[in-house]
Amino acid sequence: MKIRAQLQGDVADVKVLMFHPMETGLRKDPVTGEIIPLHFIRRVIATHNGKTVMDAQWSQAVSKNPFVNFRIRGAKPGDKITVNWEDNAGEKASIEATLN
Amino acid sequence: MIPLRRTNPPNSLLVAALVTASLAGPAVASPEQDRATFITLYREKFPSVPLENYVNGALMLSGDAQSQFDSIMEFPPFQGDIDRGRTLWEAPFRNGKTFAGCFANGGHNIAGNYPYYDAVGDKVVTFEMDINRCLRDNGEAEYKFDDKATMGLITAYARTLSDGMAVDVHVEGAAALAKYEQGKKLYFTRIGQYNFACASCHLFNAGKILRTEILSASVGQTTHWPVFRGGDNLNTLHMRYRRCMEQMRASPFPAGGEELNSLEYFQSYLSNGLPMRASVYRK
Amino acid sequence: MKTQPPSGKSSRREFSRALALGSAYVATFAAGWLRPFQSLAAEWNKTAFDAKVLADALKSIGAASVIESDQVQLKAPEIAENGAIVPVEITSRIPDTQTIYVFADKNPQPLVAIFDIAAGLEPFISTRIKMGESSKIRVLVKAAGKFYVATQEVKVTIGGCGG
Numbered sequence: 001m002k003i004r005a006q007l008q009g010d011v012a013d014v015k016v017l018m019f020h021p022m023e024t025g026l027r028k029d030p031v032t033g034e035i036i037p038l039h040f041i042r043r044v045i046a047t048h049n050g051k052t053v054m055d056a057q058w059s060q061a062v063s064k065n066p067f068v069n070f071r072i073r074g075a076k077p078g079d080k081i082t083v084n085w086e087d088n089a090g091e092k093a094s095i096e097a098t099l100n
Numbered sequence: 101m102i103p104l105r106r107t108n109p110p111n112s113l114l115v116a117a118l119v120t121a122s123l124a125g126p127a128v129a130s131p132e133q134d135r136a137t138f139i140t141l142y143r144e145k146f147p148s149v150p151l152e153n154y155v156n157g158a159l160m161l162s163g164d165a166q167s168q169f170d171s172i173m174e175f176p177p178f179q180g181d182i183d184r185g186r187t188l189w190e191a192p193f194r195n196g197k198t199f200a201g202c203f204a205n206g207g208h209n210i211a212g213n214y215p216y217y218d219a220v221g222d223k224v225v226t227f228e229m230d231i232n233r234c235l236r237d238n239g240e241a242e243y244k245f246d247d248k249a250t251m252g253l254i255t256a257y258a259r260t261l262s263d264g265m266a267v268d269v270h271v272e273g274a275a276a277l278a279k280y281e282q283g284k285k286l287y288f289t290r291i292g293q294y295n296f297a298c299a300s301c302h303l304f305n306a307g308k309i310l311r312t313e314i315l316s317a318s319v320g321q322t323t324h325w326p327v328f329r330g331g332d333n334l335n336t337l338h339m340r341y342r343r344c345m346e347q348m349r350a351s352p353f354p355a356g357g358e359e360l361n362s363l364e365y366f367q368s369y370l371s372n373g374l375p376m377r378a379s380v381y382r383k
Numbered sequence: 384m385k386t387q388p389p390s391g392k393s394s395r396r397e398f399s400r401a402l403a404l405g406s407a408y409v410a411t412f413a414a415g416w417l418r419p420f421q422s423l424a425a426e427w428n429k430t431a432f433d434a435k436v437l438a439d440a441l442k443s444i445g446a447a448s449v450i451e452s453d454q455v456q457l458k459a460p461e462i463a464e465n466g467a468i469v470p471v472e473i474t475s476r477i478p479d480t481q482t483i484y485v486f487a488d489k490n491p492q493p494l495v496a497i498f499d500i501a502a503g504l505e506p507f508i509s510t511r512i513k514m515g516e517s518s519k520i521r522v523l524v525k526a527a528g529k530f531y532v533a534t535q536e537v538k539v540t541i542g543g544c545g546g
Contacts, residue, residue, distance in 0.1 A: 002180075017179055063177065
């Protein structure tokens with residue numbers, strides 16, 4: 001996962017890129033010919049200084065290596081922003097950025 | 101497929117001069133005259149498009165497509181691949197040296213000088229060839245030109261070190277000119293069962309729609325490689341050349357071979373002055 | 384900025400608990416990768432995401448009636464360069480926007496994403512979605528118990544040569 005957070009006045013513009021195949025369960029492995037199982041991020045939660053500001057639920061139709069951009073009000077230098085995701089297989093990842 | 105052959109080029113005299121020079125020789129136009137001719141032809145077709153936009157290929161003709169590109173490039177889905185390329189670039193060789201030590205400026209602002217003509221070996225040298233020379237000089241195994249996991253990834257990162265650099269390719273002396281002319285000849289030679297030359301689509305019919313695709317202009321086509329098609333499929337310039345040839349039902353020249361090196365040399369010269377930008381999204 | 388490694392089982396359980404207990408739950412973790420946070424929604428809305436037709440998906444989220452509104456702004460391509468990666472940007476000017484829903488009407492499952500928005504977040508989301516075929520992108524905004532909608536037709540073509 002990668003995060004870029006930029007303070008513009010008191011608004012933090014946060015861009016996040018997650019590395020995930022977002023398999024639809026409809027695709028065949030080009031080598032084996034077998035169906036690649038459904039595998040996708042289904043929950044994304046963003047916090048600002050520990051307080052949840054965005055709570056997203058996703059389907060497999062979010063693009064591979066998902067991108068999301070959101071904006072947090074009332075932000076200031078030193079504030080911490082975290083993004084956590086969990087996929088349908090129970091895998092998780094988390095990232096934190098400090099505003100400057 | 102739409103027949104393209106009966107097209108009347110907008111400036112037939114200029115085109116006649118170009119084609120005659122390239123196919124019949126001796127060369128009457130200098131590379132600089134060629135570049136001017138191409139730009140004049142494109143300007144007639146696209147009077148409102150600034151030259152620097154040509155690096156965006158067919159996107160320059162569609163605000164809708166350009167807007168998708170800009171949005172995707174804000175944080176491209178292939179950023180992880182660029183990062184892996186960086187790891188390759190920065191990893192020390194067994195002798196402790198690195199790629200940066202093989203290139204002027206540590207590899208910054210150099211990619212726009214490729215390809216160049218090497219008089220000692222009488223050959224066109226691409227950036228990929230100098231990556232391999234660096235490996236060789238340091239006792240490491242060379243990369244295959246069409247291996248996405250090595251040559252693809254490392255150039256996907258290493259060219260970003262030249263982002264914003266103006267392309268500055270030189271053709272000086274008769275021997276260099278001969279290589280340039282070889283590339284130019286290939287550009288104008290009809291190939292394959294479809295019997296199209298590069299020029300058929302990308303010079304004479306640039307901007308027109310073939311099936312669902314807008315044909316891009318040849319100026320600016322070499323400035324942004326590798327590209328990630330669909331956001332995840334790395335393609336080097338030579339892979340793209342080969343794909344183009346396959347689509348014309350021609351047997352493609354090898355990646356990293358003399359023919360495609362010369363074509364790249366010719367085309368890169370046409371892009372002189374345009375900004376480098378790696379690596380980019382294409383659909 | 385740093386990325387924490389994937390967790391062990393214990394934090395996985397705690398994550399599930401955090402989700403299950405909903406918005407009242409404020410977790411405190413002594414250690415582990417997971418930052419404490421509260422969730423705004425209860426659980427992943429399986430019924431809505433599994434719905435194969437738009438009407439069923441709308442029903443599952445409680446959107447029995449929707450109001451067309453130019454206060455919901457949707458930026459999406461007219462012709463998608465590639466159906467696998469369609470940029471979509473949503474801005475709501477409806478006061479007290481709570482939730483933004485994104486649908487691609489003709490996808491095998493039309494509901495693509497739900498974004499619950501807390502008070503500290505601007506009612507703005509930009510993301511990228513997959514579209515199987517030409518269809519409407521439909522954005523619903525939930526505010527004060529009502530649903531507002533904006534749509535845009537997006538043409539998806541399969542590239543022949545590709546440039």
